[in-house]
Structure formats: structure tokens, C-alpha cells
Amino acid sequence: xxxxxxxxxxxxxxxxxxxxxxxxxxxxxxxxxxxxxxxxxxxxxxxxxxxxxxxxxxxxxxxxxxxxxxxxxxxxxxxxxxxxxxxxxxxxxxxxxxxxxxxxxxxxxxxxxxxxxxxxxxxxxxxxxxxxxxxxxxxxxxxxxxxxxxxxxxxxxxxxxxxxxxxxxxxxxxxxxxxxxxxxxxxxxxxxxxxxxxxxxxxxxxxxxxxxxxxxxxxxxxxxxxxxxxxxxxxxxxxxxxxxxxxxxxxxxxxxxxxxxxxxxxxxxxxxxxxxxxxxxxxxxxxxxxxxxxxxxxxxxxxxxxxxxxxxxxxxxxxxxxxxxxxxxxxxxxxxxxxxxxxxxxxxxxxxxxxxxxxxxxxxxxxxxxxxxxxxxxxxxxxxxxxxxxxxxxxxxxxxxxxxxxxxxxxxxxxxxxxxxxxxxxxxxxxxxxxxxx
Amino acid sequence: xxxxxxxxxxxxxxxxxxxxxxxxxxxxxxxxxxxxxxxxxxxxxxxxxxxxxxxxxxxxxxxxxxxxxxxxxxxxxxxxxxxxxxxxxxxxxxxxxxxxxxxxxxxxxxxxxxxxxxxxxxxxxxxxxxxxxxxxxxxxxxxxxxxxxxxxxxxxxxxxxxxxxxxxx
Amino acid sequence: xxxxxxxxxxxxxxxxxxxxxxxxxxxxxxxxxxxxxxxxxxxxxxxxxxxxxxxxxxxxxxxxxxxxxxxxxxxxxxxxxxxxxxxxxxxxxxxxxxxxxxxxxxxxxxxxxxxxxxxxxxxxxxxxxxxxxxxxxxxxxxxxxxxxxxxxxxxxxxxxxxxxxxxxxxxxxxxxxxxxxxxxxxxxxxxxxxxxxxxxxxxxxxxxxxxxxxxxxxxxxxxxxxxxxxxxxxxxxxxxxxxxxxxxxxxxxxxxxxxxxxxxxxxxxxxxxxxxxxxxxxxxxxxxxxxxxxxxxxxxxxxxxxxxxxxxxxxxxxxxxxxxxxxxxxxxxxxxxxxxxxxxxxxxxxxxxxxxxxxxxxxxxxx
Numbered sequence: 001x002x003x004x005x006x007x008x009x010x011x012x013x014x015x016x017x018x019x020x021x022x023x024x025x026x027x028x029x030x031x032x033x034x035x036x037x038x039x040x041x042x043x044x045x046x047x048x049x050x051x052x053x054x055x056x057x058x059x060x061x062x063x064x065x066x067x068x069x070x071x072x073x074x075x076x077x078x079x080x081x082x083x084x085x086x087x088x089x090x091x092x093x094x095x096x097x098x099x100x101x102x103x104x105x106x107x108x109x110x111x112x113x114x115x116x117x118x119x120x121x122x123x124x125x126x127x128x129x130x131x132x133x134x135x136x137x138x139x140x141x142x143x144x145x146x147x148x149x150x151x152x153x154x155x156x157x158x159x160x161x162x163x164x165x166x167x168x169x170x171x172x173x174x175x176x177x178x179x180x181x182x183x184x185x186x187x188x189x190x191x192x193x194x195x196x197x198x199x200x201x202x203x204x205x206x207x208x209x210x211x212x213x214x215x216x217x218x219x220x221x222x223x224x225x226x227x228x229x230x231x232x233x234x235x236x237x238x239x240x241x242x243x244x245x246x247x248x249x250x251x252x253x254x255x256x257x258x259x260x261x262x263x264x265x266x267x268x269x270x271x272x273x274x275x276x277x278x279x280x281x282x283x284x285x286x287x288x289x290x291x292x293x294x295x296x297x298x299x300x301x302x303x304x305x306x307x308x309x310x311x312x313x314x315x316x317x318x319x320x321x322x323x324x325x326x327x328x329x330x331x332x333x334x335x336x337x338x339x340x341x342x343x344x345x346x347x348x349x350x351x352x353x354x355x356x357x358x359x360x361x362x363x364x365x366x367x368x369x370x371x372x373x374x375x376x377x378x379x380x381x382x383x384x385x386x387x388x389x390x391x392x393x394x395x396x397x398x399x400x401x402x403x404x405x406x407x408x409x410x411x412x413x414x415x416x417x418x419x420x421x422x423x424x425x426x427x428x429x430x431x432x433x434x435x436x437x438x
Numbered sequence: 439x440x441x442x443x444x445x446x447x448x449x450x451x452x453x454x455x456x457x458x459x460x461x462x463x464x465x466x467x468x469x470x471x472x473x474x475x476x477x478x479x480x481x482x483x484x485x486x487x488x489x490x491x492x493x494x495x496x497x498x499x500x501x502x503x504x505x506x507x508x509x510x511x512x513x514x515x516x517x518x519x520x521x522x523x524x525x526x527x528x529x530x531x532x533x534x535x536x537x538x539x540x541x542x543x544x545x546x547x548x549x550x551x552x553x554x555x556x557x558x559x560x561x562x563x564x565x566x567x568x569x570x571x572x573x574x575x576x577x578x579x580x581x582x583x584x585x586x587x588x589x590x591x592x593x594x595x596x597x598x599x600x601x602x603x604x605x606x607x
Numbered sequence: 608x609x610x611x612x613x614x615x616x617x618x619x620x621x622x623x624x625x626x627x628x629x630x631x632x633x634x635x636x637x638x639x640x641x642x643x644x645x646x647x648x649x650x651x652x653x654x655x656x657x658x659x660x661x662x663x664x665x666x667x668x669x670x671x672x673x674x675x676x677x678x679x680x681x682x683x684x685x686x687x688x689x690x691x692x693x694x695x696x697x698x699x700x701x702x703x704x705x706x707x708x709x710x711x712x713x714x715x716x717x718x719x720x721x722x723x724x725x726x727x728x729x730x731x732x733x734x735x736x737x738x739x740x741x742x743x744x745x746x747x748x749x750x751x752x753x754x755x756x757x758x759x760x761x762x763x764x765x766x767x768x769x770x771x772x773x774x775x776x777x778x779x780x781x782x783x784x785x786x787x788x789x790x791x792x793x794x795x796x797x798x799x800x801x802x803x804x805x806x807x808x809x810x811x812x813x814x815x816x817x818x819x820x821x822x823x824x825x826x827x828x829x830x831x832x833x834x835x836x837x838x839x840x841x842x843x844x845x846x847x848x849x850x851x852x853x854x855x856x857x858x859x860x861x862x863x864x865x866x867x868x869x870x871x872x873x874x875x876x877x878x879x880x881x882x883x884x885x886x887x888x889x890x891x892x893x894x895x896x897x898x899x900x901x902x903x904x905x906x907x908x909x910x911x912x913x914x915x916x917x918x919x920x921x922x923x924x925x926x927x928x929x930x931x932x933x934x935x936x937x938x939x940x941x942x943x944x945x946x947x948x949x950x951x952x953x954x955x956x957x958x959x960x961x962x963x964x965x966x967x968x969x970x971x972x973x974x
Contacts, residue, residue, distance in 0.1 A: 045442075117467070117469070117470075119470065120469060120470060120473065123473060150492070151492050151563045151565070152492050152493055152496045152565055155493070155496045155497075155500070155565075156496050158500060159496045159497070159499040159500035159503075159504065160499065162499070162500050162503070162504025162505065163499070163503055163504055165504060165505075165508050166473075166476060166503065166504070166507050166508060166511075169508060169511055170469075170473060170511075173469060173511070173515070174469075188508060192505070192508070195504075212565060
């Protein structure tokens with residue numbers, strides 16, 4: 001039956017050499033090492049534990065190195081976007097800047113205010129690491145290169161990300177600071193709203209792939225030689241926006257909105273505790289980019305290129321490009337107000353995501369029932385979904401009044417009459433906002 | 439439950455769950471009690487996994503540790519007159535008595551019952567089957583639950599409407 | 608069902624990343640809406656008005672640099688116009704045109720900061736501001752050519768300007784004017800059409816025209832509320848009656864319209880500069896004045912259109928070398944009186960954006 005992915009292009013059983021020096025699958029080297037351990041006569045559980053340890057250490061090392069590199073990259077890139085150079089004093093071209101930052105954070109005095117709850121004050125920063133690292137455990141970095149391939153991988157990602165809300169709230173509460181609590185409550189409301197949209201966006205992917213396993217989604221994409229991005233543009237956009245909100249990056253960095261409530265839920269944190277928040281933000285960003293790459297951009301496959309270039313290199317390249325997208329929006333876009341952000345989630349993104357799920361379900365049903373072949377069905381679905389995305393976004397925006405003339409740009413009136421008055425009160429909803437009704 | 443990994447995991451998770459639950463009752467500060475409650479939820483999720491209920495475990499983390507804990511925290515925070523500590527009350531001795539009675543009854547029943555042990559055949563995927571069951575055999579409870587949730591959402595929106603505002607979209 | 612909530616007071620400032628200086632406001636919030644605002648100023652009070660009574664009229668010119676430190680040239684100009692009224696002298700032609708050129712360059716430079724900081728308050732992480740500061744740097748280079756200082760210029764003198772512009776000034780100024788319209792197009796495209804800036808600023812901080820006139824606000828705020836009032840047209844000084852330009856007016860009185868007015872004024876400044884650089888005659892640049900002029904006893908009030916509004920100086924002389932009374936009518940201080948009307952009913956995030964649109968400089972608020 002054409003829908004059955006096991007009759008795909010057969011890339012899954014391609015000519016991998018399976019020797020320890022075959023860099024395209026680092027699991028071969030690890031496997032050879034484990035065989036050597038077994039030959040030395042170790043009991044059965046030793047290779048199991050050692051492989052787990054190697055996985056954990058590798059992921060942690062990669063995350064720390066990437067983070068150090070990206071602190072520098074982000075600041076230089078944003079500097080370039082702002083017509084200035086960026087850090088260039090510490091070390092050649094400023095390359096030692098992340099090290100300097102880390103040393104500074106370690107050496108700073110970690111002040112804990114007297115009325116703050118000591119034990120809970122520590123729980124916040126520690127708990128915020130948990131989601132990011134746990135998500136990294138299920139991402140396939142390459143063929144067979146993941147820490148664990150859960151059967152419910154996709155749902156696991158969302159579930160663990162929801163622990164973020166607790167961490168943020170505890171951090172805000174434990175600071176015993178009005179501003180921090182205000183920031184924490186705003187952040188929690190934001191995170192909960194956008195979690196829903198993340199789940200709905202991911203539903204589209206799962207419906208197509210037929211499984212919640214991350215590896216299954218990547219295999220589906222490589223079997224049908226298509227990236228889910230082309231089949232689910234609306235879901236992709238919703239997921240990127242929702243993820244940017246979840247990890248708290250601009251244009252949704254309301255939790256750290258400097259110009260409003262100083263630093264939100266981590267106002268009172270200094271020294272290495274703040275360093276934890278800072279690091280956790282980057283690690284969460286990597287995790288989220290990893291999810292986007294795996295589920296929407298084909299993971300470690302690239303239409304057959306992974307036979308020559310190691311899959312994990314492709315994966316890392318795509319991940320860094322997605323991260324660059326986040327850096328780009330941070331340098332360019334201003335920040336939304338919290339109520340506008342929530343209105344955007346509930347009134348705009350949620351209906352669109354629901355419609356997307358319905359349409360996707362209908363498409364997969366048609367594909368299965370009408371017994372179409374993949375080569376015919378998928379391009380049709382891609383075109384239909386892309387058109388639907390454009391139509392829905394424009395149509396819904398018009399329906400919600402985002403494109404009304406009162407909300408559009410205009411120019412100042414140029415006049416020579418001195419003393420003339422051109423004032424007209426702002427219309428409808430604007431006035432309602434001013435007097436607090438809307 | 440034959441292999442050592444599962445047995446070790448079971449005992450660790452059980453200790454975590456029961457220990458945090460005891461902590462919830464014993465700790466002075468209310469917010470710390472809630473954090474311990476969250477730990478207990480996570481322990482229960484782990485126990486679900488040892489029973490090969492993968493979907494339920496992840497749903498437990500998502501709903502309990504992620505959402506219900508935040509609900510409890512908000513409820514504590516928004517009740518201004520609630521004292522933030524597990525204070526002494528005069529009901530301590532009756533409470534302990536009652537708890538002891540319940541514990542004894544449950545322990546007695548669980549030891550005396552003849553549990554029929556099922557031979558588990560490995561780890562199966564449960565998500566697909568739960569989904570099918572929800573939409574075929576258990577569709578009525580499913581729909582009732584959705585209506586209940588919808589009513590709750592509408593109720594909360596109605597509760598926070600500013601007074602005297604006109605009906606909006 | 609009524610839920611009882613308690614209003615709570617949030618103190619913003621004086622140290623805050625976005626209050627444009629040491630400004631403190633205590634907001635009374637009901638949830639996220641502001642019900643009352645209490646402004647506390649005076650953290651930068653340097654008693655300039657009293658200190659000026661001990662110095663000669665010419666020695667007071669550097670004080671005027673430091674009141675509105677973002678727009679020093681216009682500050683100098685307002686003061687020397689008042690003293691010239693007292694002395695009854697008229698500066699030469701070339702000096703009048705130089706004053707116009709310097710004022711318009713200063714207006715452009717000050718508006719780059721106002722617009723850039725506004726975008727920053729909306730959350731755009733300094734990117735628009737950094738781009739606009741590029742143009743400001745070039746203007747400050749021109750100032751350095753003319754008088755040796757970039758920020759506290761001390762250029763105007765009683766009876767003219769302190770010195771003539773060097774020969775390299777004109778080519779540099781012409782080159783700058785040639786490239787500015789293209790840059791303005793870039794900024795307008797980047798900022799005016801941006802969806803997020805539109806959402807953050809339309810309908811926010813509305814000040815109706817009658818309330819604006821009643822509160823004596825002036826400058827881009829008044830023009831943003833739709834009142835076409837510009838001192839350069841109403842009470843022309845220097846050579847403004849000889850150049851042709853339009854008054855830029857908004858229609859809704861919200862933050863977005865004030866922002867539009869400032870951007871349009873930047874374009875008008877370019878237009879005025881093009882005319883002035885061509886029409887400037889040769890000649891002397893100052894009337895010969897003694898080192899410590901003693902104007903006859905009397906009082907004079909002069910006003911100009913500074914980038915922030917109507918900047919006025921009220922100078923009273925008693926015949927001696929030092930002024931008897933030296934009072935600055937600072938636009939930022941008077942505009943702040945309308946701030947509570949603009950902010951009540953808005954949210955905390957809007958309060959910061961509205962403060963940015965009022966464009967205060969604490970130097971002139973507190974003097």
C-alpha cells in the first residue's frame with residue numbers, strides 16, 4: 001500500500017560502512033569501543049552504563065561549546081546589524097568574550113536578599129535547566145545518534161517544556177520582590193498560552209508521520225524525500241513563533257523587558273544563579289532549534305546528501321541556521337506588550353492552528369482512502385497547504401481588523417496654515433483601549 | 439518486573455514519591471509543600487513508565503507537573519488571607535489517628551488480596567490504542583469531558599470581565 | 608460577581624534603564640492599568656537660574672548648553688535672542704543665516720535621538736537607534752568643525768555667532784545634505800510601517816487638542832495633537848521668515864502621530880538646510896560687543912522652537928553686568944504637566960513608551 005513508509009526509497013538501509021572510522025555514524029566508533037569493553041570480560045551492565053555516560057557527556061560538551069561560541073556569534077552578528085562592531089577587545093576579535101563573561105559571573109557576589117526563601121531561591125535556577133537538557137536527550141543528532149528514542153518523543157518534549165512554568169514561578173516567588181512576581185505571572189501566562197499552540201502545530205507533523213517517535217518522523221521525511229516544512233507551512237510558522245515565546249527570546253522577551261520591569265522574574269538573581277538563567281536560555285534555544293530541525297526540516301537527512309556528508313554535520317548546520325533566524329529577529333523587531341501577545345495567541349494563532357489540524361487530518365484521510373501514491377499526493381498537499389496558509393493569514397487578519405486603515409501606517413500632514421486644528425479623536429477600539437474598556 | 443533495572447527504578451521512584459508526599463504534609467511553608475508535591479507527581483510519572491504506560495506518564499508530567507501545580511500556586515497566591523504555613527491545629531491528634539487507621543486498612547487489604555499477576559510481554563506502545571479507545575469505545579466520556587472543560591473556560595472568562603463593558607466579539 | 612482588588616503603587620526610577628535620565632514616577636496600578644501617576648523631578652537640579660545671577664551675560668551662555676544638553680545650539684540661540692532684545696541690537700545677515708543652519712542641524716540631530724530612543728522603548732534593542740546615531744555623528748563632526756565642540760557647543764554670542772565657519776564646512780555640509788534623504792527613506796521604511804511599532808503606538812497616550820492647548824504643551828506633542836503651531840512661523844526669529852517650509856501636523860494625538868511629526872520635521876530640516884546653505888551671504892558674523900555687556904534696565908522674553916517645543920528665556924536686567932533674573936521656560940517641564948492626562952488608563956508598558964514620546968531632557972526639566 002503506498003501509504004506504508006517501509007516501501008520508501010530505502011535510504012534507511014543504505015551503504016553505511018559500519019566501521020569504527022566511519023564518521024557518518026559516530027555510533028560505530030562507540031559500538032567498537034563497547035565491543036572492546038565486552039571482550040575484556042566486563043559484566044553485562046557495564047557497556048550499557050558506559051554507552052549512556054558517553055551519550056550524556058557528548059551532549060553536555062556539545063551544548064557548552066556551542067553556547068560559548070554562540071554568545072560571541074550573537075553579539076557580533078547583532079552588532080553588525082546595528083552598524084557597529086560588537087565585542088572586539090577581549091582576545092583576538094573578541095573571541096574570549098564568552099570566557100570573560102563566564103568568569104565574571106562566577107566571581108560576582110551572589111546576593112540573596114534576607115527575606116527571600118533560601119531553599120526555593122536555589123530551586124528556580126536549577127529547575128530551569130531540567131527542561132532544556134531533557135529535551136536534548138530525545139533529539140536524533142544523526143543516524144542512531146540519540147540518547148534515547150522514546151515512543152512518545154514529541155509529546156515528551158512538550159511535557160518537559162511545561163515544567164518551565166513552574167521554575168519561572170518559583171523563581172519569581174522566592175525573590176520576595178513585587179516586580180519579580182509581576183514578571184513571573186506575566187511569563188507564566190505567556191508560556192501556558194503558547195504551549196497550546198505548540199502542541200497543535202506539532203499535531204500536524206504527527207498526523208503525517210503516523211508516530212510520535214522523533215526517529216520515525218525523520219525516517220518518514222527521508223523516505224518520502226520531503227521536508228514537513230513544505231507540507232505544513234502554517235504549522236511551521238506557528239511553531240517558530242510559539243517556540244520563540246517559550247524560550248523567551250525577542251520579540252517576546254517580556255520576561256526580561258529591561259525597559260519596563262527591570263529584569264522580570266530574575267531581577268534579584270546575581271552571580272552564578274543569574275548565570276544559570278542565562279545559560280538555560282541558550283540551551284533551551286538550542287533544544288528548540290533541534291526540535292524544529294528534526295520535525296520540520298528533515299533532521300539529519302537532506303535528500304540523500306547524508307551518504308557523503310555526515311548526518312550530524314548536516315543537522316548541526318541546520319540547527320545553527322535556525323538559531324541565526326532567532327538572532328536575526330532579536331536584532332530587528334521591537335517587543336510586543338503582554339496583552340497584545342496573549343491576544344495574538346488566543347485570537348489569531350489558535351484558530352489558525354486548529355484549522356490546520358483539521359485540514360491536515362482531512363488530507364491524510366483522503367490520501368489513505370483514495371489510495372493515492374506519494375508522488376501525486378504530497379505535491380498537491382504542499383500547494384494546497386501553502387495557499388491555505390496565505391489565504392488564512394490574510395483573511396483572518398482582515399477579519400480581526402488588523403488591516404483596517406486606523407491600524408495602518410500613515411504620514412504627517414504638511415500645512416502652511418498657522419493655528420489650524422487638525423485633531424480627530426482616534427476611532428473605536430483605540431479609544432476603548434485608552435479608557436480601559438478593551 | 440524481572441530485570442534489576444526496573445526493580446531499582448521502582449524502589450527509587452517509590453521512595454521519591456512517598457517521601458515527597460510525606461514532606462507535603464510535614465513541611466511548614468506552603469510553597470515548599472507545593473514544590474514537594476510536584477516532585478511527587480514526577481515520581482508517579484516515573485512509576486507509570488515502569489508499568490509501560492508511556493503515554494500516561496508523559497501526560498502526567500504535562501498536566502500535573504506543568505499545569506495543575508501552577509494552578510495550585512496561583513490559588514495560594516491569590517488567596518490573600520490564607521496563611522502561608524502549615525500551621526499547628528487542634529486537629530493534629532485526630533488527624534494522625536485517622537491517617538493511621540486508613541493506612542492500616544489499606545495495608546491489610548493490599549497484603550491479603552490475591553493479586554493475579556499478569557505476565558507482561560515487553561514494552562508496547564500505548565498511545566495509538568488509547569487514541570482509538572477514546573474515539574470509539576469511550577467517546578461519550580471524552581465528549582462530556584470536553585464540554586466540562588469548555589464550560590470551565592467560559593466561566594473563567596466571564597469571571598474576569600471588567601464590569602459594565604459592552605459585549606465584544 | 609465583584610472581585611476585590613487592591614491598587615498598588617509601583618515606583619519607576621530614578622534609576623531605571625528607560626526613564627531618560629533621573630526621573631521618578633510613582634504609578635498607582637489597578638491590575639495592569641494605571642489609575643494615577645505622581646511625578647517626582649528635581650534629581651538633576653543644579654540651580655542654574657541662581658548661579659546665572661552671579662555671572663555676566665556672556666558667561667551665562669555655557670549654562671544654556673547644559674540645560675538641554677541634547678540640543679545645545681537652540682538653547683544658546685534662545686538666550687542670546689533675549690539679551691539682544693534687551694540691548695536693542697540686531698546681528699548681521701550672515702550671523703542670522705548661520706544661526707538657522709546650526710539650529711536645523713541641531714534639530715535633526717536631536718530628533719535622531721528622540722526617534723531612536725522611542726524605537727528602543729518599544730523594545731527594538733537599539734538597532735534603529737544605532738543606525739540613526741550614524742547620521743548624528745556626522746552632524747556632530749560638522750559642529751566640531753564650526754566651534755570645536757560636539758555637544759556643548761557654546762556657539763552663539765550676543766550680537767551674532769562666536770566665529771565664522773571654516774572653508775571645509777560648506778562642502779561637508781552639502782555632502783551630508785545630499786545623502787540624508789536616502790537615509791530618511793530607510794528609516795521611514797524600517798520604522799513607520801513596522802507592525803509591532805504600529806500596534807504599540809497607535810491609540811496610546813492620546814492627548815486631545817483642546818487639552819493640549821489648555822496645558823500649554825508645545826512642540827511635536829502639540830503638533831501631534833493636530834494643532835498647527837510653530838514658533839518659527841508664528842514669531843519668526845533669525846532668518847526663518849526668508850526660508851520656506853511646512854508645519855508638520857498629526858491628526859490623532861497619540862504616540863504614533865508625535866513620532867510621525869518628528870520624522871516629518873527631520874525632512875523639513877533637510878529642506879530648510881538646502882535653502883540656507885545656498886542663500887547664505889558673505890559678511891561679518893557678529894556685532895562688536897564689549898567683554899561684559901551692560902544692557903539697559905528692563906526685561907525681555909524671547910522664544911524659539913527647540914526640538915522639544917517652545918524654549919523661552921525671560922531675562923531681567925538692572926543695568927549691571929549680570930542679569931537680575933534669569934528664567935528658563937523649558938518645554939520638557941511644561942510638557943510633563945500633560946503627562947498624567949496621557950498616561951491614566953494605559954498599562955505600565957505604555958507608560959514608558961509615552962514618556963519616550965514626550966521626549967524630555969532632565970537637564971531642562973530640573974535646570
